[in-house]
Amino acid sequence: MTKVTTFHISSAVMTHPVRLAQAQDLAARLRLDGLALDPDPQGPPSALRTALVAWSAAAPGASHHLVVQDDVDAPAELLEIVARAATRFPDEALVFYTNWHARNGAAARLAALAGAGWVRAVPDEFTPSLGVCLPVDTAAAFRAYARDSTERHDDELLSVFFRGRGRMSLLAVPNIVEHIGTSSINGHAAQGIRLAACPTPAADAAPLLARGRVLEEPGWIPYMRYGEGYIRLVGQEHGADGGRGHHRWRDALPATGLTRDTIDAARAAHLPKDLAAEVARTFGDEFAQELWTHCLLLGRQAARASRGLGPLPDGVPADALDRLRNSAVATAGPAGLPPERRPEAGADEVRAMTALAWTAVHAGEGLDRGVPRTGPGRVPGGLNGPGA
Incomplete structure (x- = not known):
C-alpha cells in the first residue's frame, strides 16, 4: 500500500428516491459532496446496490471516502472529525455509528466503560454502515469484491470482506452519527427503534477520537x-x-x-x-x-x-x-x-x-x-x- 502523506476526504450520501429530499438536506447541512442514488429503485430492496454507487463516488485525488446513509443525523463538524481520524489511522476502515442492541454496539459500550476511544469490531457480525470512512484503495477493493455478489445487505458483505483481509474495522466508541426514524427500505423495520450505543456530542467526541486509547481485544x-x-x-x-x-x-x-x-x-x-x-x-x-x-x-x-x-x-x-x-x-x-x-x-x-x-x-x-x-x-x- 502506498503511504498516504496528504489527506482529502470525499463523501457521498446513499439514498433512494423516496428519501431524496431528506438526503439533499443532509448533504447540504454536513457539506457532503453529493448523493448516491439507488440505480434500480423499482427493483427488490438492496442496500448493496446503492452502496456500490456510493463507494464508486470517491473524488479524484481523495485519500479517503466517507459514505453515510440518508436516515442519519450528525454534527456539523462531522467532516473535520472524520478527517482527523483518517489522519490518525490512515489504513483503517473507520465506523462512526454502532447499533445499540448489536454485538458491535455492546463492544463500544464495554470500551466506553473501559476508557477507550476506539474498539476493534467483532468478526462475526455485520459492520454498521450508517457512517463509514475507507481509504480509497480499500473502497475500490470492496467494490471489486462486491460487484457480482448476490448479497443485498452492504453491512453483511463489508464484514465478510474485512474478515477475508484479516482485519475488522475500527469502531468509534463515541458515536457521532445517529440513526433517525424507524422505517427501513431494506427490511429492518421489525427491529424497532434503532439508536447509537454511545451517542456523544462533537465537543466530547473530537478529542476522544483524535487521541483516545484503542481497545483491540475486549475479551468476551x-x-x-x-x-x-x-x-x-x-x-x-x-x-x-x-x-x-x-x-x-x-x-x-x-x-x-x-x-x-x-x-x-x-x-x-x-x-x-x-x-x-x-x-x-x-x-x-x-x-x-x-x-x-x-x-x-x-x-x-x-x-x-x-x-x-x-x-x-x-x-x-x-x-x-x-x-x-x-x-x-x-x-x-x-x-x-x-x-x-x-x-x-x-x-x-x-x-x-x-x-x-x-x-x-x-x-x-x-x-x-x-x-x-x-x-x-x-x-x-x-x-x-x-x-x-
Missing part, C-alpha cells in the same frame, strides 16, 4: 437482545455457524472463568431491590434481573479491559470520558428491551434503568477485583481463543 462481550442477556465469546467466529449463534449468559459462564455462585452472590450483595422493583413495574421482574446481570458482566469486563489500556493520553478530557461512560450506560436498558417495548421507555423509565444499570456496573468492577481467574475463556464446543 456481554450483550442484550430482545430482553435477554447473552455473551459473545472469544473465538466463536470459528464455529460451524460462523459465530452467528447466540450464547445465553448462563450457558456461556464456564468459558468466562465465572460461576453461577459468583453471579448469585453478587446479586444477593448488591442488587438494589427498590430500583429493580421500579424497573419491574413497567418491564417485568425477569427483564430487571436480566438487565442487572448483563451490566454486572459488563462492569467486570470493562474493568478488566481497562487495565490493558495504559494511562489516559494528554489532551483527552477526563470529564468527556465520564460523559461517554454515562451515555453508554444510559442506552443499555432501552437497547435491551424487545423492540415492541422500547417506545415505553420514557424519561422516568430510562432514569430507573440507568440507575439500576450503574449499580450492576459498579458491582462488576468489584467482581473483577475479587474473583480469581480460573482459566482461559473457551467457546463451548472446543473453539479456541485467547483468554479474556
Whole structure:
C-alpha cells in the first residue's frame, strides 16, 4: 500500500428516491459532496446496490471516502472529525455509528466503560454502515469484491470482506452519527427503534477520537437482545455457524472463568431491590434481573479491559470520558428491551434503568477485583481463543 502523506476526504450520501429530499438536506447541512442514488429503485430492496454507487463516488485525488446513509443525523463538524481520524489511522476502515442492541454496539459500550476511544469490531457480525470512512484503495477493493455478489445487505458483505483481509474495522466508541426514524427500505423495520450505543456530542467526541486509547481485544462481550442477556465469546467466529449463534449468559459462564455462585452472590450483595422493583413495574421482574446481570458482566469486563489500556493520553478530557461512560450506560436498558417495548421507555423509565444499570456496573468492577481467574475463556464446543 502506498503511504498516504496528504489527506482529502470525499463523501457521498446513499439514498433512494423516496428519501431524496431528506438526503439533499443532509448533504447540504454536513457539506457532503453529493448523493448516491439507488440505480434500480423499482427493483427488490438492496442496500448493496446503492452502496456500490456510493463507494464508486470517491473524488479524484481523495485519500479517503466517507459514505453515510440518508436516515442519519450528525454534527456539523462531522467532516473535520472524520478527517482527523483518517489522519490518525490512515489504513483503517473507520465506523462512526454502532447499533445499540448489536454485538458491535455492546463492544463500544464495554470500551466506553473501559476508557477507550476506539474498539476493534467483532468478526462475526455485520459492520454498521450508517457512517463509514475507507481509504480509497480499500473502497475500490470492496467494490471489486462486491460487484457480482448476490448479497443485498452492504453491512453483511463489508464484514465478510474485512474478515477475508484479516482485519475488522475500527469502531468509534463515541458515536457521532445517529440513526433517525424507524422505517427501513431494506427490511429492518421489525427491529424497532434503532439508536447509537454511545451517542456523544462533537465537543466530547473530537478529542476522544483524535487521541483516545484503542481497545483491540475486549475479551468476551456481554450483550442484550430482545430482553435477554447473552455473551459473545472469544473465538466463536470459528464455529460451524460462523459465530452467528447466540450464547445465553448462563450457558456461556464456564468459558468466562465465572460461576453461577459468583453471579448469585453478587446479586444477593448488591442488587438494589427498590430500583429493580421500579424497573419491574413497567418491564417485568425477569427483564430487571436480566438487565442487572448483563451490566454486572459488563462492569467486570470493562474493568478488566481497562487495565490493558495504559494511562489516559494528554489532551483527552477526563470529564468527556465520564460523559461517554454515562451515555453508554444510559442506552443499555432501552437497547435491551424487545423492540415492541422500547417506545415505553420514557424519561422516568430510562432514569430507573440507568440507575439500576450503574449499580450492576459498579458491582462488576468489584467482581473483577475479587474473583480469581480460573482459566482461559473457551467457546463451548472446543473453539479456541485467547483468554479474556
